[in-house]
Amino acid sequence: MATQKPQDYELAELPTELSAVPGCTTCLSLVVARQNARSDGDYSAVSDRNVELRGHQAGSH
Ligand SMILES: [Zn+2]
Numbered sequence: 001m002a003t004q005k006p007q008d009y010e011l012a013e014l015p016t017e018l019s020a021v022p023g024c025t026t027c028l029s030l031v032v033a034r035q036n037a038r039s040d041g042d043y044s045a046v047s048d049r050n051v052e053l054r055g056h057q058a059g060s061h
């Protein structure tokens with residue numbers, strides 16, 4: 001089973017990049033942290049923020 005290539009995923013367009021819900025400071029801080037992580041080239045942190053944002057929006061919106 002060597003057909004999976006997770007690194008190819010990064011070449012595709014990001015399909016599920018969530019954005020902040022207007023007026024929600026939790027969303028905003030996560031999106032800002034994600035942008036900062038991306039500008040640092042810290043893609044594992046970007047991924048972590050996306051997971052947090054998804055979890056937050058699933059629970060709070
Ligand atoms: Zn929110």
